[in-house]
Amino acid sequence: MPGTSAIDHRAMDHLMRWFDMHQRRMPWRGESDPYRIWISEVMLQQTQVATVVPYYQKWMRRFPTIHSLAESNTESVMELWQGLGYYSRAGNLLLGARYICDQHQGHFPQTRQEALRIPGVGEYIAGAVLSIAFNYPEPAVDGNVIRVLSRLRAISESSPSRIRRAVADIVGLSYWEFEPRWVNQAWMELGALQCIPHPACTPCPFATVCMAFSTGKVAEYPLGKKKKTLPLKRGIIYIVRRDNRILMVKRPAAGLLANLWELPNVFDDDQDPSSFLERHNLTPLSVSYGTVRHAYSHFKLTCEVRAAELSGPWQSDRWVDHRWMSNTMLAAVGKPKLHIMALRKSGF
DNA sequence: AATTCGGGGAC
């Protein structure tokens, strides 16, 4: 394999000119407060910019400083995060803020090694905060940068970890006299706007030097992607009403939909679906509200929405808490998308 | 190295 070589200075000059012309405006772009960069990067994880913007603005109004976040609680954080997905990110932000306030006097650490100790901070976010907030020459290799550089150099490594290392090495040799904070954002922006999965390469500033383009293999990069068919699951969601309130249960702090409040429910592939009603003192009623469907990251789910009543005290080893919620209370807790749809169908 | 983590935009 050819060794890693730098992106030449003339090519970088083209990239930075392209970036000056085409870069998008974002609420966090141009900020140098590491807290604000950190929050934006966590929200942007596997999430498109347009989706993040309103969440970022709400978050900054509610938690303008890292100290205000550190002094908050899980319920407030999950309410703000509702609908954004990958809910462990929100819990890790709270843990991370407390960690930084306790261990670093509220100042985001300025070395990669220290930053990686923060809950929810991995190689990408560490590099992004160190470069964008502090202007250190630390590569920030996300999905965009992988796609751009693996095409530009026709990187043939087959394992994702080797591809990522190769890309990080090249990015590390691309700064020249340009500011690292803008070089990293330029690579990402090129991947987001120009070097997209199915690109039109003619206007690309790298078209004349792109190895994948010159060989007609742009669509094949990056290598090593595997596609999966999502398994199908079925379940039942129960609407349990009492006066003007509805029974909601709280999920554990880890795993799927961590810390969210949801309606009592059971999947067909649960350990013991047949005894679910009995163990929870639930009696099904004949009322049915139809069906809701949703695709999660690794399975698809179809649920019937049925009415039920409680014939004894609520008891469960599956949920960590329960509450009879009014409409007002319901609006103030984080809920999964599927259960928002089920609540709407039930008319509550 | 492979899985597990949501939800939505773009096509």
Added chain:
DNA sequence: GTCCCAGAATT
């Protein structure tokens, strides 16, 4: 419908 998004933690 499919693909993928400014990825990290866990196994």
